[in-house]
Amino acid sequence: MAKVEKDPNEMSFLDHLEELRWHLIRSTLAVVIVGCVAFVMRGFIFDTVLFGPKNLDFPTYRFFCNIATFFNIESEFCGDKLPFTIQSRLMAGQFSAHIWTSIWAGVIIGFPYILWELWRFISPGLYEKERKYSRGFILTASLLFFLGVLFGYYVVAPLSINFLGTYQVSKEVTNEIDLASYIGTVRAAVIACGIMFELPIVIYFLTKVGLVTPEILKKYRKIALVLVLVLSAIITPPDVASQIVVAVPVLVLYQISIYISKLVIKREAKKEQKNAQ
Template sequence: MAKKTSVPHNEMSFLDHLEELRWHLIRSVLAVVIIGIVAFVFSGFIFDVIIFGPSRMNFPTYEFFCKAATYINIESDFCKDKLPFTIQSRMMSGQFSADIWTAIWVGIIVGFPYVLWELWKFISPGLHPNERKHSRGFILIASILFFMGVLFGYYVVAPLSINFLGTYQVSEIVLNEFDLDSYIGTVRSAVLACGILFELPIIIYFLTKVGLVTPEIMKKYRKIALVIVLILSAVITPPDVASQVIVAIPVLILYQVSIFISKRVLKSEAKREAKKAKKNVKPS
């Protein structure tokens, strides 16, 4: 019986590539669904402890800012006993729908490293051996950056947004009674936006590899980047300067790290080209 030979990645037809991509996507979706089912089973813990955590004044972020305010002898909204708002569901299927969608989003966030791995398995056979070698650790670093962003969004951006918007009133006559979807959307957008923002060094790495970005370009447009970062900070945070600055600082640090990464990539490329040129020079 003849052995089945594997077709090299670069010799596969367009339909073969699509078929391979389909299976990578199926496995990714399956992983998200499995994690989502587990999240749905433990929805009580996810809602009571994690999602509704920033709505209580014993949340670690509020306690930290309260202690800081007490230390410098100033009054602070972070030292209140309770946030002046309630969360309600005004639709018949509101809580069930929120439970399902939250489980799906938990599956996407927790399953991010696996989804990234499946994507990498599809892309990596098309890379040169040297490119694969220099891209080792990509999944680990990208996952660490993503989860750092998620934690930053959850412990910094989300509580600042909830505290500001939850205590803001145009008049004492108007009560803050937030819809469940609105509250969850605030937490979700803060967490995901920061998770994506923290992937900046990885994005710059690949843009430098394909020649679209250089350290010189990044330095030249640093001021424009600062404005963009402040705009993004304003979008994902409440409209107060302190919150925007708190979010902008780590992003600007990541921007500086990205410049360093871009330099290293170009230096590595130059060394590789020099070695290749040396090999191609025939001795006379």
């Protein structure tokens, strides 16, 4: 017998839970499949990707070194290697790191599919016109997420690793970084920036439901500026240039979010005028 499609409007609470369960199962399966591929590609994932920011021939370090050389300024980005080593102090430390890194790689690479499954679950409760924007929403959200991931990997992670890996309270203390701690630093920078770059999407939906307006965003822009600068000071080396490099994209995203909020308000106003007529 053919499977009968259920009307979303007539589905019970348990039916919705069943639908959510299958969306979660498919998303998890996608993460596992991509994670298995990442697990097999151990050399590339660890030696090239994760340990890339540990070497001073990393593109970010070369970029800042070239700038310093151009202005004839001595820079810590110019050198042979960073003065710290990575070690694993647990019996299963390397294997555990391998497993969890593969899983997180599956989450990051499989983000568009996970987002699509989420959209499939919530889209039946939307109007027909709103469903037409599904492809654009998934594409835009995925693009912003991967831009954030790249920003975190090529900017935030190397700046953090360079500063924290070379920081010393005394020459008597050598930096021997635990493998889990190093991977956690890279992972946090990448995922945090990926989520942070979703700000315009979040503002769009918050404006849609009436929780945010352009006026509110403009009113708290100075507070947002201070918070961004504080965040930049925490995750970057203590120099003005690095903090600006991190802060500028976030402020640009905030300004774009204000513009998006204005567009949403204008569209809603036009819809109200048409309905009134």
